[in-house]
Amino acid sequence: MTHKRAGSDKPPAERDSALAPPQDSQESAHSLRRLVLSEEMYRKAFFLTPDAMNITRLEDGMYVSVNHGFTQITGYEESDVIGKTSLEVDIWVHAEDRARLVQGLKTDGMVINLDAQFRTKRGFIIDGLMSAAVIRLGEVPHIISVTSDITDRKNAETQLQRSEEKYRQLANDLPAFIVTYLPGGVLTFANQAIAKLVGMEPPQLVGLNFLSFLNEFDRQVVQKRLSQLTPQQPVEAHEQTYVGPAGEVGYHQWTNRAFFDAGGVVTHFQAVGEDITERKLAAEEMKIAATAFESRVGIAITNAKLAILKTNKAFTDITGYSAQEVVGKTPKLLSSGRHGPEFYAEMWQSITQKGTWEGEIWNRRKGGEVFPEWLTITAVRDGAGVATHYVGTFTDNTLRKVAEDQIKTLAFYDPLTQLPNRRLLMDRLAMAQTNSSRRQHRCALLFVDLDNFKTINDTVGHQVGDRLLEEVARRLSHCVREGDTVARLGGDEFVVMLEDLSLHELDAATQAEAIGEKILRALDQVYEISGHRHYSTASIGVTLFGSVKNESIDEPLKRADMAMYQAKAAGRNALRFFDPNMQAVVAARAELEAGLRKALDQHQLVLHYQPQVSKDHRVLGVEALVRWKHPQRGIVSPSEFIPLAEETGLILPLGDWVLRAACAQLVAWSSNPDTSHLTVAVNVSARQFHQEKFAEQVLAVLDQTGADPRLLKLELTESLLVTNVEGVIAKMNKLKSHGVCFSLDDFGTGYSSLSYLKRLPLDQLKIDQGFVRNILSDPNDAAISKMVILLAESLGLDVIAEGVETQAQEQFLHSQGCRFCQGYLFSQPLQARDLEAYLHRFAGRS
Ligand code: C2E
Ligand code: MG
Ligand code: MG
Numbered sequence: 001m002t003h004k005r006a007g008s009d010k011p012p013a014e015r016d017s018a019l020a021p022p023q024d025s026q027e028s029a030h031s032l033r034r035l036v037l038s039e040e041m042y043r044k045a046f047f048l049t050p051d052a053m054n055i056t057r058l059e060d061g062m063y064v065s066v067n068h069g070f071t072q073i074t075g076y077e078e079s080d081v082i083g084k085t086s087l088e089v090d091i092w093v094h095a096e097d098r099a100r101l102v103q104g105l106k107t108d109g110m111v112i113n114l115d116a117q118f119r120t121k122r123g124f125i126i127d128g129l130m131s132a133a134v135i136r137l138g139e140v141p142h143i144i145s146v147t148s149d150i151t152d153r154k155n156a157e158t159q160l161q162r163s164e165e166k167y168r169q170l171a172n173d174l175p176a177f178i179v180t181y182l183p184g185g186v187l188t189f190a191n192q193a194i195a196k197l198v199g200m201e202p203p204q205l206v207g208l209n210f211l212s213f214l215n216e217f218d219r220q221v222v223q224k225r226l227s228q229l230t231p232q233q234p235v236e237a238h239e240q241t242y243v244g245p246a247g248e249v250g251y252h253q254w255t256n257r258a259f260f261d262a263g264g265v266v267t268h269f270q271a272v273g274e275d276i277t278e279r280k281l282a283a284e285e286m287k288i289a290a291t292a293f294e295s296r297v298g299i300a301i302t303n304a305k306l307a308i309l310k311t312n313k314a315f316t317d318i319t320g321y322s323a324q325e326v327v328g329k330t331p332k333l334l335s336s337g338r339h340g341p342e343f344y345a346e347m348w349q350s351i352t353q354k355g356t357w358e359g360e361i362w363n364r365r366k367g368g369e370v371f372p373e374w375l376t377i378t379a380v381r382d383g384a385g386v387a388t389h390y391v392g393t394f395t396d397n398t399l400r401k402v403a404e405d406q407i408k409t410l411a412f413y414d415p416l417t418q419l420p421n422r423r424l425l426m427d428r429l430a431m432a433q434t435n436s437s438r439r440q441h442r443c444a445l446l447f448v449d450l451d452n453f454k455t456i457n458d459t460v461g462h463q464v465g466d467r468l469l470e471e472v473a474r475r476l477s478h479c480v481r482e483g484d485t486v487a488r489l490g491g492d493e494f495v496v497m498l499e500d501l502s503l504h505e506l507d508a509a510t511q512a513e514a515i516g517e518k519i520l521r522a523l524d525q526v527y528e529i530s531g532h533r534h535y536s537t538a539s540i541g542v543t544l545f546g547s548v549k550n551e552s553i554d555e556p557l558k559r560a561d562m563a564m565y566q567a568k569a570a571g572r573n574a575l576r577f578f579d580p581n582m583q584a585v586v587a588a589r590a591e592l593e594a595g596l597r598k599a600l601d602q603h604q605l606v607l608h609y610q611p612q613v614s615k616d617h618r619v620l621g622v623e624a625l626v627r628w629k630h631p632q633r634g635i636v637s638p639s640e641f642i643p644l645a646e647e648t649g650l651i652l653p654l655g656d657w658v659l660r661a662a663c664a665q666l667v668a669w670s671s672n673p674d675t676s677h678l679t680v681a682v683n684v685s686a687r688q689f690h691q692e693k694f695a696e697q698v699l700a701v702l703d704q705t706g707a708d709p710r711l712l713k714l715e716l717t718e719s720l721l722v723t724n725v726e727g728v729i730a731k732m733n734k735l736k737s738h739g740v741c742f743s744l745d746d747f748g749t750g751y752s753s754l755s756y757l758k759r760l761p762l763d764q765l766k767i768d769q770g771f772v773r774n775i776l777s778d779p780n781d782a783a784i785s786k787m788v789i790l791l792a793e794s795l796g797l798d799v800i801a802e803g804v805e806t807q808a809q810e811q812f813l814h815s816q817g818c819r820f821c822q823g824y825l826f827s828q829p830l831q832a833r834d835l836e837a838y839l840h841r842f843a844g845r846s
Pocket of ligand 1: 610624625626637638639642655658682683684685715745746769802803804805822823824825829
């Protein structure tokens with residue numbers, strides 16, 4: 001409580017009326033009237049005033065009179081106090097207050113506005129504001145005092161102070177910037193937050209101009225906005241950029257409120273500001289993220305267990321699945337089944353190790369269509385590095401693939417024929433080169449050039465020329481296997497690349513030559529183009545490659561090209577090898593083949609017969625062995641031309657001729673007592689036997705020649721049994737039912753399985769000469785021969801050994817139980833006439 005000292009500047013009225021004694025008669029008349037007036041007035045005032053008034057004797061403080069206000073404020077009735085001293089009534093709370101009053105009255109005769117506390121009759125403390133003066137009543141000095149009850153006002157003031165303090169504290173504790181300022185901007189209050197922002201203490205800010213902290217532009221904006229505030233709309237809010245001490249840009253949100261007086265004039269403003277930088281940046285980020293999320297890239301976010309949490313619109317557009325359909329499920333839903341477990345294992349290994357994986361993957365749309373997408377999977381990890389989410393983003397690669405394919409077509413294929421162009425050929429050539437050294441095989445390059453294309457083009461026009469090239473492309477493609485390449489280099493130049501040929505150079509050359517010949521024949525056929533017939537041939541140059549390591553890929557092409565010119569020089573419609581040796585081999589084969597065809601037509605083939613002799617040296621049969629009486633070369637061995645005949649298919653007419661000749665011989669011999677008992681063994685190739693109508697053909701030949709089927713023995717080889725054993729057995733049975741016998745030639749060299757052997761209706765096993773040759777020196781060969789003999793015995797078959805050249809071999813074989821032999825020991829294969837003479841001598845000898 002503040003105590004105000006009693007002042008000495010007394011009001012003139014009181015000085016005049018109450019304390020100053022009358023001076024003269026005129027004055028006394030006046031003062032009397034005033035006294036009367038005052039007495040009247042003061043008496044009434046004394047009783048009417050709501051303040052507490054009392055009159056006490058100066059000497060001892062005894063109460064002389066109290067007014068109604070006194071009773072109201074203190075609770076003491078007149079009867080409680082009159083005649084008692086103020087000490088007795090115990091109305092003062094603080095003795096010092098009373099002492100101050102007394103002191104004031106003593107020195108100045110009066111006290112104005114003394115703050116003091118009083119105790120009511122019921123013991124409550126009240127705040128009073130007391131004024132008092134000394135008056136004389138009948139010469140006795142008294143004190144008259146007036147006390148206002150200011151308890152409520154005091155309380156209100158304290159309350160106000162407290163609440164102000166509270167709000168100041170609150171304002172200081174808030175992170176928001178709070179200021180109050182006068183119109184014009186002078187700060188009357190600033191809180192801690194704003195002070196900190198500008199690097200000062202709150203009191204230092206008071207008196208400074210709030211607006212001076214703004215830049216010129218913001219100041220003008222703010223001033224304009226403040227000027228627009230009205231009692232109806234006292235609040236404005238705006239955002240402001242803020243550049244911090246380190247140059248960092250921030251954002252503040254300010255709310256200004258104007259306070260108006262009754263006349264509508266602004267008394268002051270209050271501004272509350274807030275740093276919204278983070279919120280704003282976060283919002284911007286959110287906006288960016290949201291925009292990014294709704295991009296054209298498909299996005300799926302899963303939790304750590306791969307359950308889908310969220311997808312975007314592009315996801316739906318690409319996969320066909322709405323968000324509702326996939327949320328909670330795993331992306332496995334999209335799996336196309338095109339990738340094996342290793343693919344996914346590798347993917348997850350990358351995600352686990354590097355946090356991300358990227359690549360092309362085939363997925364399945366809701367509609368079932370499988371499509372390629374470019375997918376990136378990124379793991380979202382928490383502070384401890386544990387994956388909490390996975391984000392998959394992908395783009396549909398279908399269109400890109402189509403475009404890629406188109407580009408590829410344009411870049412790698414000839415637009416006219418759709419064949420690979422030079423570029424793709426070179427690619428494949430390089431690949432073939434690496435493959436061939438790894439896979440141990442040879443490749444061939446055939447350079448095909450049309451012989452008279454230019455003439456066609458010039459005489460009938462380019463359109464016809466184009467159609468012809470398309471047809472050539474088609475025919476070339478039909479001549480090769482799927483893995484081979486037919487390319488068009490341009491114009492009328494084509495290249496055929498053959499892979500997977502034999503590792504042996506000459507065999508590979510033969511294979512290449514066969515296909516080259518096939519191509520020559522295919523291109524030599526008539527071309528029907530727009531109703532007209534055209535003729536064209538080609539020249540082909542061939543070279544092998546794949547044997548020389550690190551050979552440049554241009555080399556084979558150059559060689560084939562050069563060989564092609566040789567083919568042109570040789571008269572066109574021809575094939576030439578680059579390598580002269582190869583050319584020689586191939587030429588020899590070609591010559592042999594052509595010669596063999598001629599041999600069949602011109603009866604250059606003959607049969608020789610080699611005797612088959614029993615243990616007791618009787619000739620029971622012969623083996624027919626074909627010979628080619630070549631006009632220049634003389635007798636040519638079958639081991640030179642039979643394989644070629646088998647390869648080219650010539651074996652069929654050849655075999656037919658042999659069978660006929662052998663049967664005819666049987667018929668011829670049937671009338672001669674020396675020979676009528678002889679069986680004739682005829683060798684039959686697998687390819688021959690596998691003809692569907694083989695059995696019928698043999699029976700027909702027997703029928704046509706009239707030969708006795710029981711004297712015909714067919715020698716089959718084990719190679720026959722590689723396929724369709726059932727068919728073989730059926731044919732054998734059919735022939736057997738007519739009396740034809742069977743011998744298994746070269747036994748022991750092939751792949752016969754014993755189980756087959758049991759089921760074949762054979763009559764004889766023939767021990768191959770390879771075992772007989774060293775039968776006395778090589779224990780293995782001896783053992784094998786012995787085994788064959790035992791096996792034949794157990795199957796109830798005869799055994800014959802071929803290639804028996806010495807008596808020792810014969811004796812050994814006899815000792816093992818082999819009862820028939822064939823070989824030079826007895827005779828070379830002989831012409832029929834010679835054989836007859838031999839038999840005659842032989843019969844005589846035995
Ligand atoms: P192959 O059927 O095993 O005929 C036996 C071959 O051994 C014959 O050779 C024969 O002259 C030869 N030879 C016979 N005795 C001896 C000997 O004591 N020592 C030696 N070192 N060789 C002997 P050839 O006549 O050159 O026939 C070779 C192969 O040609 C035959 O082997 C047979 O597989 C095939 N062949 C022959 N003529 C025909 C035929 O008309 N048709 C079919 N498809 N193949 C035939
Ligand atoms: Mg034979
Ligand atoms: Mg043989």
